[in-house]
Amino acid sequence: MTTQTAPGTSVHIGARKTGAWLARYALEQLPVSHTFGIPGVHTTELYDELAQSEKIRPILVTHEVCGAFAADAISRTSAGKIGCLVIVPAAGVTHAMSGIGECFLDGIPLLVITGGPRTDVKYGYQLHGIDQQRLVDGIVKRSWKVTEHREIVPAIFEAYRIAVSGVPGPVLVEIPVNLQLFAQPVDDVPAFVPPAPESVNHDRELDEAARLLCQARSPGIFAGWGAVDVSDSVKKIAELLGAPVATTLQGLSAFPGNHPLHTGMGFSRAAVPAAENAFSDCDCLLAIGTSFGEIPTGSFSCPVPENLIHIDISSQAIGRNFPAKVGLVGDARVLVPQLLARLQSRAVDQSTRRHKVEAQIARDKSAYREEWHVHRSDRVNPALFFEELRRQLQDDAIMTVDDGNHTFLAAELFEVRRPRTFISPTDFNSMGYAVPAAIGAKLASPERQVVSIVGDGAFLMTGLEITTAVTHGLGITYFVFDDGELSQISQGQEIPYNRKSCTTLGKFQLKGIADATSAQYVAIENNGQLASAIRLALTEGQNQPVIVDVHIDYSKRTRFTKGVVKAAVKSFPLRDAARFLGRSLIRKVTG
Ligand SMILES: Cc1ncc(C[n+]2csc(CCOP(=O)(O)OP(=O)(O)O)c2C)c(N)n1
Ligand SMILES: [Mg+2]
Numbered sequence: 373m374t375t376q377t378a379p380g381t382s383v384h385i386g387a388r389k390t391g392a393w394l395a396r397y398a399l400e401q402l403p404v405s406h407t408f409g410i411p412g413v414h415t416t417e418l419y420d421e422l423a424q425s426e427k428i429r430p431i432l433v434t435h436e437v438c439g440a441f442a443a444d445a446i447s448r449t450s451a452g453k454i455g456c457l458v459i460v461p462a463a464g465v466t467h468a469m470s471g472i473g474e475c476f477l478d479g480i481p482l483l484v485i486t487g488g489p490r491t492d493v494k495y496g497y498q499l500h501g502i503d504q505q506r507l508v509d510g511i512v513k514r515s516w517k518v519t520e521h522r523e524i525v526p527a528i529f530e531a532y533r534i535a536v537s538g539v540p541g542p543v544l545v546e547i548p549v550n551l552q553l554f555a556q557p558v559d560d561v562p563a564f565v566p567p568a569p570e571s572v573n574h575d576r577e578l579d580e581a582a583r584l585l586c587q588a589r590s591p592g593i594f595a596g597w598g599a600v601d602v603s604d605s606v607k608k609i610a611e612l613l614g615a616p617v618a619t620t621l622q623g624l625s626a627f628p629g630n631h632p633l634h635t636g637m638g639f640s641r642a643a644v645p646a647a648e649n650a651f652s653d654c655d656c657l658l659a660i661g662t663s664f665g666e667i668p669t670g671s672f673s674c675p676v677p678e679n680l681i682h683i684d685i686s687s688q689a690i691g692r693n694f695p696a697k698v699g700l701v702g703d704a705r706v707l708v709p710q711l712l713a714r715l716q717s718r719a720v721d722q723s724t725r726r727h728k729v730e731a732q733i734a735r736d737k738s739a740y741r742e743e744w745h746v747h748r749s750d751r752v753n754p755a756l757f758f759e760e761l762r763r764q765l766q767d768d769a770i771m772t773v774d775d776g777n778h779t780f781l782a783a784e785l786f787e788v789r790r791p792r793t794f795i796s797p798t799d800f801n802s803m804g805y806a807v808p809a810a811i812g813a814k815l816a817s818p819e820r821q822v823v824s825i826v827g828d829g830a831f832l833m834t835g836l837e838i839t840t841a842v843t844h845g846l847g848i849t850y851f852v853f854d855d856g857e858l859s860q861i862s863q864g865q866e867i868p869y870n871r872k873s874c875t876t877l878g879k880f881q882l883k884g885i886a887d888a889t890s891a892q893y894v895a896i897e898n899n900g901q902l903a904s905a906i907r908l909a910l911t912e913g914q915n916q917p918v919i920v921d922v923h924i925d926y927s928k929r930t931r932f933t934k935g936v937v938k939a940a941v942k943s944f945p946l947r948d949a950a951r952f953l954g955r956s957l958i959r960k961v962t963g
Pocket of ligand 1: 774775776777778779801802803826827828829830831853855857858859860861
């Protein structure tokens with residue numbers, strides 16, 4: 373990214389200003405529409421300023437981690453905007469840390485503003501007195517503690533620039549409470565100039581990439597979150613090459629699920645059959661905006677060919693898990709259109725291959741759907757649920773998911789159609805994400821439908837945040853997959869351990885939570901109720917949150933769960949793999 377402060381451009385203030393005024397001024401220059409947090413004595417002056425802002429709406433949450441997840445969802449669902457937290461030092465920061473960490477590992481920009489203890493008094497042992505820079509060191513790109521009024525505006529602008537440049541991520545600025553409260557003369561502050569994507573020169577590598585892709589017998593594309601804003605170019609490349617496209621979990625929305633070349637999440641044996649088959653003889657892989665993390669690679673078990681072309685903004689990701697024949701470090705928004713132009717100029721015609729690939733994908737997808745349809749129980753069939761939900765949702769509806777079995781059911785069975793319409797806590801993998809994330813998404817896009825798929829265990833963590841959705845009249849439909857277990861883990865226990873431990877949830881009534889938060893409540897007990905109950909929930913959920921108690925059937929496992937458990941055991945040393953299998957077998961016999 374280029375620096376956002378053009379030399380010599382500044383804004384004249386020429387008055388005594390409080391630090392809180394300066395912070396509000398700086399935030400108002402940035403693409404910040406909302407802040408999230410809970411005020412405390414170290415931030416009341418800043419909250420008083422924000423309350424007067426016509427550009428920024430401060431939102432009170434019930435827990436700072438929910439604020440962090442909501443802010444994260446603003447960054448993910450609204451390209452160009454950044455989520456922002458305004459929180460108290462120490463306890464506010466530790467509460468928010470799971471959300472800050474999620475942004476750090478998922479590469480999502482987040483601006484965290486905290487108060488800090490007074491720096492103008494001689495006393496130690498002040499309230500919330502902790503070294504916050506040390507506290508957050510491993511989960512932010514950078515943090516600042518400002519010491520003078522004149523540093524506040526430049527520090528916030530610089531924090532923003534760092535948050536959105538290179539691999540995006542969270543940043544933290546601590547403004548001690550005395551600076552916020554007291555006024556000091558301020559002459560000039562820098563003008564804000566939005567950073568632009570950095571241009572790179574990779575002509576040689578792009579030529580080589582185009583050559584390898586055109587020569588390949590069976591090319592494939594693997595798209596991650598980094599490709600989410602170049603979906604159209606990826607589509608054209610795929611069509612030109614007749615190449616199947618798999619995505620990561622985080623990047624599910626980077627390629628339309630209803631495109632005939634779309635295969636699914638990942639391409640290992642933990643992927644859906646359409647993806648596993650389409651990539652089985654892949655001899656040249658174009659990977660865009662992915663770090664080949666654990667989830668989409670099926671615990672690193674996917675077959676990556678020698679001819680790997682890897683485009684990513686992180687130089688560390690290139691070649692880290694799988695060696696790259698051609699590595700291109702840079703922004704996909706810059707590089708992918710350049711690669712497309714080279715492929716177009718080569719005028720390759722792969723329409724025969726394309727039709728063959730598309731036909732196979734269609735057959736595999738239909739067979740997999742059928743496999744789910746014939747799986748009967750008296751509870752709600754996940755495939756029928758996601759198909760009906762898709763039918764009733766608009767294409768630009770946003771879905772937030774949590775972490776659990778429901779996540780992988782959604783990934784395998786729900787068709788995501790538009791960029792940035794599916795968001796998930798991925799690499800930090802923090803449960804509790806979906807409920808508050810939906811609040812951030814709805815605040816950022818009030819005109820769009822927002823739904824959430826959340827496991828009952830995750831719902832217990834942050835479900836009470838629905839009160840915030842009620843307060844603001846946010847139409848969000850929360851589909852809670854009610855199975856009474858921490859299923860993603862209990863299924864993982866069942867296979868290798870042949871018993872479960874500590875994964876059965878305590879009993880609770882979703883209806884009671886709906887009553888307590890003044891949300892609407894709908895139950896879906898079986899397949900017969902699906903269409904009418906989803907319609908009712910989406911209608912009720914236009915201006916208020918609705919909790920839908922989905923009596924989901926979890927008796928059929930996802931390809932993902934089966935695949936990763938096998939891949940994990942395979943990666944064990946031989947002796948330990950044998951011990952695991954032996955123990956499971958003995959337990960099967962002895963009970
Ligand atoms: C904060 C946190 N704690 C624990 C885990 C481990 N974990 C991953 S998925 C999962 C189960 C989630 O259960 P639930 O929300 O009911 O979803 P289900 O798997 O039943 O669909 C657990 C415990 C985690 N990812 N994050
Ligand atoms: Mg559950």
